[in-house]
Amino acid sequence: MTTYLDFEEPIRELEEQIANTKEIGENTGVDMADKVGELEKKLVATTKEIFSGLSPWQRVQLSRHPDRPYTLAYIKAIAGDTFQEIHGDRGVKDDKAMVGGFGLLDGETVMFIGQQKGVNTKMRQYRNFGMPNPEGYRKALRLMKLAEKFNKPIVTFIDTPGAFPGLEAEERGQGEAIARNIYEMMRLKVPVICIIIGEGASGGALGIGVGDKVVMLENTWYSVISPESCSSILWRSWEYKERAADALKLTSSDMKKNGLVDDVIPEPINGAHRNHEAIFETVKKHISKYLKDLKKVDPDKRIDNRIKKFSKMGVWK
Amino acid sequence: MSSNWFKRVKEGITTSTKEKKETPEGLWHKCDKCKTVYTLQEIQKLYWVCDRCSHHGRIGSEEYFQILFDDGKYKELDAKLTSGDPLDFEDTKKYTDRVKATIKSTGLYDAIRTAAGKLDGHDFVIACMDFDFIGGSLGSVMGEKIARAIDHAIKINAPFMIISKSGGARMMEAGFSLMQMAKVSGKLGQLSEAKLPYISLLTHPTTGGVTASFAMLGDLNIAEPEALIGFAGPRVVKETIGRDLPDGFQTSEFVLEHGFLDYIVHRGELRDKVALSLKLFRS
Numbered sequence: 001m002t003t004y005l006d007f008e009e010p011i012r013e014l015e016e017q018i019a020n021t022k023e024i025g026e027n028t029g030v031d032m033a034d035k036v037g038e039l040e041k042k043l044v045a046t047t048k049e050i051f052s053g054l055s056p057w058q059r060v061q062l063s064r065h066p067d068r069p070y071t072l073a074y075i076k077a078i079a080g081d082t083f084q085e086i087h088g089d090r091g092v093k094d095d096k097a098m099v100g101g102f103g104l105l106d107g108e109t110v111m112f113i114g115q116q117k118g119v120n121t122k123m124r125q126y127r128n129f130g131m132p133n134p135e136g137y138r139k140a141l142r143l144m145k146l147a148e149k150f151n152k153p154i155v156t157f158i159d160t161p162g163a164f165p166g167l168e169a170e171e172r173g174q175g176e177a178i179a180r181n182i183y184e185m186m187r188l189k190v191p192v193i194c195i196i197i198g199e200g201a202s203g204g205a206l207g208i209g210v211g212d213k214v215v216m217l218e219n220t221w222y223s224v225i226s227p228e229s230c231s232s233i234l235w236r237s238w239e240y241k242e243r244a245a246d247a248l249k250l251t252s253s254d255m256k257k258n259g260l261v262d263d264v265i266p267e268p269i270n271g272a273h274r275n276h277e278a279i280f281e282t283v284k285k286h287i288s289k290y291l292k293d294l295k296k297v298d299p300d301k302r303i304d305n306r307i308k309k310f311s312k313m314g315v316w317k
Numbered sequence: 318m319s320s321n322w323f324k325r326v327k328e329g330i331t332t333s334t335k336e337k338k339e340t341p342e343g344l345w346h347k348c349d350k351c352k353t354v355y356t357l358q359e360i361q362k363l364y365w366v367c368d369r370c371s372h373h374g375r376i377g378s379e380e381y382f383q384i385l386f387d388d389g390k391y392k393e394l395d396a397k398l399t400s401g402d403p404l405d406f407e408d409t410k411k412y413t414d415r416v417k418a419t420i421k422s423t424g425l426y427d428a429i430r431t432a433a434g435k436l437d438g439h440d441f442v443i444a445c446m447d448f449d450f451i452g453g454s455l456g457s458v459m460g461e462k463i464a465r466a467i468d469h470a471i472k473i474n475a476p477f478m479i480i481s482k483s484g485g486a487r488m489m490e491a492g493f494s495l496m497q498m499a500k501v502s503g504k505l506g507q508l509s510e511a512k513l514p515y516i517s518l519l520t521h522p523t524t525g526g527v528t529a530s531f532a533m534l535g536d537l538n539i540a541e542p543e544a545l546i547g548f549a550g551p552r553v554v555k556e557t558i559g560r561d562l563p564d565g566f567q568t569s570e571f572v573l574e575h576g577f578l579d580y581i582v583h584r585g586e587l588r589d590k591v592a593l594s595l596k597l598f599r600s
Contacts, residue, residue, distance in 0.1 A: 163529075163548065164557075165548070165549030165553045165554055165557050166554065166557055166558060167554060167557075167558050167562070167563075167566070169548070169549070170547050170548060170549065170554060170566070170567060171571075171575050172575070173533070173575065173576070173577045174529070174548035174549070175528030175529045175532070175533050175547065175548035175577075176528075176533040176577050178529040178530070178548070179498075179502070179528070179529050179530045179531070179532075179533040179534050180533070180534070182498055182499055182502045182529075182530055183502040183505065183506060183530075183534055186499065186502055186503045186506055187506050202486070202495060202526070203495075203498065203525075203526055203529040203530075203548070206495060206498060206499060206529075207529075209499075210499050210502075222492065223491045223492050223495065224486040224488060224490075224491050224492065224494045224495040224526070225486070225488055225491075230488055233488065234408035234409065234488060235408060235409060244408075247404065247406050247407065247408065247491075248404070248488075248491040248492075249404045249491060249492065250491065250492065255492055258403060258404075258492060258493070260492040260493065260495075260496055306503070307503040307504075307506070307507070310496060310499040310500045310503050311464060311500050311503060311504070313457075313460075313493060313496040313497070313499075313500055314456075314457030314458075314460050314461050314493055314496070314497060314500065315400075315401035315402075315403035315457050315490075315493060316398050316399065316400060316401055316457050316458045316461050317398070317399050317400070317401050
C-alpha cells in the first residue's frame with residue numbers, strides 16, 4: 001500500500017479522483033478521457049508546486065519515506081544478477097545493517113557497499129533500522145580493502161539514522177571503527193563515490209562517506225545530528241525539530257551550496273519514492289559518469305585531491 | 318543508627334536528559350568524587366588531582382602545556398583563529414553571540430589551543446582542548462587548528478599529540494563540523510606517512526565525533542584514569558537499551574579492557590610517560 005505524508009495529501013486526493021473517474025468511465029462506457037486528462041494535468045501542477053516549495057523538515061520526512069528505495073534495491077537495479085553479496089567482518093559477525101559485494105556496472109566490476117534499512121516491521125528489526133554496529137563498519141572496510149587489492153572502484157550508498165548507540169557497540173569500539181574507516185577511506189587507491197540516498201546522520205554516515213565524489217539525492221539530508229536530537233539538546237525539547245532542520249542547513253541544496261558535498265542528483269518530480277525505476281536509472285547514469293571522470297586521474301593525485309577537498313572545508317576568521 | 322542512609326550507593330549518571338542541570342563553579346575546589354575540599358593553591362600544586370581519591374579534576378590547555386613542555390615554555394600557533402558563522406545559526410541564542418560571550422568569559426578564542434615547544438629537549442607539537450569553550454566542541458576552528466598544527470609538526474619533524482576533552486561535534490556548525498572529522502583524519506594520514514608519532518590522550522570526557530575520529534587514531538591511544546570515553550553518551554546508551562548501565566561502563570579502564578587504549582596514565586606521571594613513549598619511538 002502506498003503511504004502518503006501529510007503534505008502529499010493533495011496528491012493522494014487527485015490520484016484517487018483520477019482512479020474514480022477512470023472507473024466511472026469503464027463502468028458506464030462514457031468517455032471520460034477529457035476529464036482524466038484535465039485531472040492529470042492538475043496532478044502534475046500540484047506535484048510540482050508541492051515539491052518545489054518543500055521545507056527542510058519536509059525533505060527530512062521524504063528521506064525517511066517508507067516507499068523510498070533502499071541500498072540493496074539500488075544495487076540490484078544497477079548490477080542485476082551479477083551482484084554477489086558477501087558477508088561478515090571476519091571478527092565478530094555479519095552486520096545486517098551494512099551490506100555489500102561486487103557487481104558489474106557497464107561490464108566492469110564495482111564494489112557496492114551501503115547501510116540497509118528493512119522494508120517491513122520484521123525486516124526493519126532484522127536490519128536494526130539501518131544502524132550499523134562496529135562490525136558493520138569493519139565489514140565495510142574489509143570490502144573496501146578487497147576492492148582496493150583488485151583495483152576495483154567503490155560505490156557506497158548512505159542511508160542511516162546513525163551508528164547504533166548500544167552497549168555492545170560501545171564495548172566493541174564504535175568510535176574506533178568509524179574513525180578507522182574515515183582514515184582509511186581518505187587513502188584508498190581506487191575511486192570512491194559516496195551517494196546519500198536517504199538519511200545521512202553524522203559519524204554513522206561519514207563512516208562510509210569519504211570519497212572523491214560525495215553526492216546527495218535531492219530529497220535527502222546530511223548533517224552532524226538529526227533535527228530531533230538537535231532539538232532535544234539545544235532546546236531541551238523534541239518540539240523544535242522543524243526549526244532545527246532549518247538551522248542545520250542539512251538539505252542537498254544547502255550542503256552543495258556550502259561546498260560540503262560535490263553534487264546533487266535530481267529526483268523525479270514526485271520524489272524517488274514514487275518512481276523507483278526513474279531514480280535507479282538516474283543514479284546509474286551518474287555513477288557511470290563519475291567513474292569515467294575519476295578513472296582518468298592518477299591514483300596518487302586522486303588521493304591528494306581527496307585530502308585537499310576535505311581540508312578546505314570549514315569557515316573561520 | 319545506620320550511616321548507610323548517607324552513603325551514595327549508585328555512582329554515575331542517573332538523571333534523565335530532561336532533568337540535567339549545569340552547576341556553577343565555586344571559589345574553593347571540591348573534589349567531584351570524594352568531596353574533599355582544597356584551596357585553589359593546594360589543588361593547583363596537585364595538577365587538580367585529588368590527593369585522597371586520585372580523582373582527576375578538569376584542567377585546560379594552559380595546565381597541560383605547563384605539565385608537558387620543558388619549563389612550561391611554548392609558542393602558541395594560530396592563537397586568534399575564531400569561528401565564522403557559516404550557517405547563520407540560531408537556537409536559543411545566536412551562535413555569534415554565544416561565541417562572543419564565551420570568548421569573553423573564558424579568555425579563550427576557541428575550544429582548542431595548539432602549541433610547539435620541547436619535551437626533554439626534543440621538538441613537540443601539542444593540540445589541547447578546553448572544555449570550558451562550548452563543551453570542547455569540534456568546529457571549523459578546531460579542525461583547522463589541528464590541521465595546521467600537523468602541518469607544523471611535519472615541517473619541523475616533530476611528534477604530535479592531541480589532548481581530547483570534548484562532548485563531540487559543534488552542532489551550530491552542523492555539516493561543517495562533521496567534515497572536520499574527515500579533514501583531521503586526512504592530515505593524520507600525512508603525519509603517518511612522514512613517520513612521525515601521534516599520541517592521542519583522552520581525558521574526561523571524550524565522546525561523539527571526537528572519539529569517532531582523531532581521538533581513536535593515535536599510534537598510541539592513552540587516557541587519564543576514570544575518564545568518560547565513548548561514541549554515544551551514557552544517557553543515549555541508557556535510553557537505547559532501556560536499562561541501567563553496568564558499573565564502570567565507558568570509563569578509561571573499561572575502554573582499556575576492551576582493547577582500544579594502550580595505557581592509562583595518572584596526571585602526575587603524564588610528562589614522564591609521554592617522554593618515554595616518544596624516546597622509544599626515537600631511539
